[in-house]
Amino acid sequence: MHTFFASFSFMADHFGLLADRTVDHLKLSAAAVAVALVLALPLGVWLGHRGKGSFLTVSISNIGRALPSLALIAIFLGLLGIGFVNVLTALVVMAVPPVLTHAYLSVEQVDPDLVRAGRGMGLTEWQILTRIELPLALPVLFTGIRIAAVYVISSATLAAVAGGGGLGDIILNQVSYGLSGVIAAALWVAVLALAADALFGALRNRLTPRGVLAGRSA
Amino acid sequence: MSSTLLAAAGPQPVIPDFGTVSSCVRDNGLFCVDWFTANFSSMFGPALVQHVRLTVIAVGVGFLIAFPLALLAHFRRRLVKPLGGLTSFLYTIPPMALFTLLVPVFGLSVLTAEIALVSYTLMVLFKSSLTGLGEVPEEVRRAGEGMGLTRREVLWRIELPLALPAVISGLRVATVTTISVVEVAAFIIDQGLGSPIIQGLQSPFNTQFIGAGLLAVALALAADGLIVLVGRLLTPWARTRRTV
Numbered sequence A: 001m002h003t004f005f006a007s008f009s010f011m012a013d014h015f016g017l018l019a020d021r022t023v024d025h026l027k028l029s030a031a032a033v034a035v036a037l038v039l040a041l042p043l044g045v046w047l048g049h050r051g052k053g054s055f056l057t058v059s060i061s062n063i064g065r066a067l068p069s070l071a072l073i074a075i076f077l078g079l080l081g082i083g084f085v086n087v088l089t090a091l092v093v094m095a096v097p098p099v100l101t102h103a104y105l106s107v108e109q110v111d112p113d114l115v116r117a118g119r120g121m122g123l124t125e126w127q128i129l130t131r132i133e134l135p136l137a138l139p140v141l142f143t144g145i146r147i148a149a150v151y152v153i154s155s156a157t158l159a160a161v162a163g164g165g166g167l168g169d170i171i172l173n174q175v176s177y178g179l180s181g182v183i184a185a186a187l188w189v190a191v192l193a194l195a196a197d198a199l200f201g202a203l204r205n206r207l208t209p210r211g212v213l214a215g216r217s218a
Numbered sequence B: 001m002s003s004t005l006l007a008a009a010g011p012q013p014v015i016p017d018f019g020t021v022s023s024c025v026r027d028n029g030l031f032c033v034d035w036f037t038a039n040f041s042s043m044f045g046p047a048l049v050q051h052v053r054l055t056v057i058a059v060g061v062g063f064l065i066a067f068p069l070a071l072l073a074h075f076r077r078r079l080v081k082p083l084g085g086l087t088s089f090l091y092t093i094p095p096m097a098l099f100t101l102l103v104p105v106f107g108l109s110v111l112t113a114e115i116a117l118v119s120y121t122l123m124v125l126f127k128s129s130l131t132g133l134g135e136v137p138e139e140v141r142r143a144g145e146g147m148g149l150t151r152r153e154v155l156w157r158i159e160l161p162l163a164l165p166a167v168i169s170g171l172r173v174a175t176v177t178t179i180s181v182v183e184v185a186a187f188i189i190d191q192g193l194g195s196p197i198i199q200g201l202q203s204p205f206n207t208q209f210i211g212a213g214l215l216a217v218a219l220a221l222a223a224d225g226l227i228v229l230v231g232r233l234l235t236p237w238a239r240t241r242r243t244v
Helices: A002-013 A015-050 A054-066 A069-080 A084-108 A112-120 A125-162 A174-207 A210-215 B003-008 B033-075 B077-092 B095-106 B110-134 B138-146 B151-185 B194-200 B206-234 B236-241
Strands: none
Touching: A002 A015, A002 A174, A015 A054, A015 A084, A015 A125, A015 A174, A054 A084, A054 B151, A054 B206, A069 A084, A069 A125, A069 B151, A069 B194, A069 B206, A084 A125, A112 A125, A125 A174, A125 A210, A125 B095, A174 B077, A174 B095, B033 B077, B033 B110, B033 B151, B033 B194, B033 B206, B077 B110, B095 B110, B095 B151, B110 B151, B138 B151, B151 B194, B151 B206, B194 B206, B206 B236
């Protein structure tokens, strides 16, 4: 128990250091999530709209889940060497599968009757996508983003192994910071992950039309 | 073997003293097959076995905890929210952080690793089991009751078999995730395929990283395939209907 109290005094004493590493950690995580969103979101939504590519998305998600984060960073250590690019690449590879599969599923599962009704009303494909499918898809789509964000923040800890910086620097360096420092940093990472989860949950509730949320009480 | 040869080769990779060094090893090539095979029995093999053992224990214990909880929540619906919330909360904590946080309490031990590993399996196993039990159509359940089955018989002969596919898909996800997290466990215990990676960090040698990484990926894919196969054998009735 003593170590836990010591970790709080470590936080007070080294607030600047922790804040510094947190900024690094968040920058790295945000960059990885952003790249993954740019790559996977349009692709997943488009495939879901076409209703094709379930095999592709399912296999990508299975393979993605099978890729251990540390192994991935290790493999990229071999391929790209130490540094930001390695870590960013590994994190993007981790974030793409959940975003892609959830984006696909979210659009694909929209009630086909609604889409047909939209066509009957003379909406263009773009209007069907933006006015019918996407609003209904948002809750599932956000689940994918939440999973990706938590994954990335959590795996960014391992980034320190490959010279990526962030809070992992402190966690992996017990020699310099002592157990209390390690625990303090670990607590911060845990809080960051939970906060990101809550943030995207709140964002989902904010962006999803009220009627869609009300229909999903289950 | 001569250490002078190595010194001449510049930065020294992690090479144990054995045999002659191939040019691939000397130049730290991307993947040296000869080094990998030569070190399999001493380094990668044991690590693989430990990895499997840690995973099997974690998923097994996780299932023994999560499945009864799902059954409980199935019969007492108001428990669904708190239990689901607790397991998701555990799932959200980053592995590295959780391992570190448990160390002051349980020490640098396998127990610490397993506690963290088990806590990651709970969410997936709980949710999939609960979903599986909940997806049994009401009419099927009532038909069973109409045939004179007791509540217990309905559970054993109707609900559990029909929930099996969902439970199995939960086991797949949990197993693959656990294999992934066990790598991180090597930071606190010197076991599993993460340990060659961590040992290699001091003096990076590509084959050691890539070998351990690829083995873990292969293990995950193999475990996934195995569970799918066992699942098919256990649910022969599901094969005809499910095309995806």
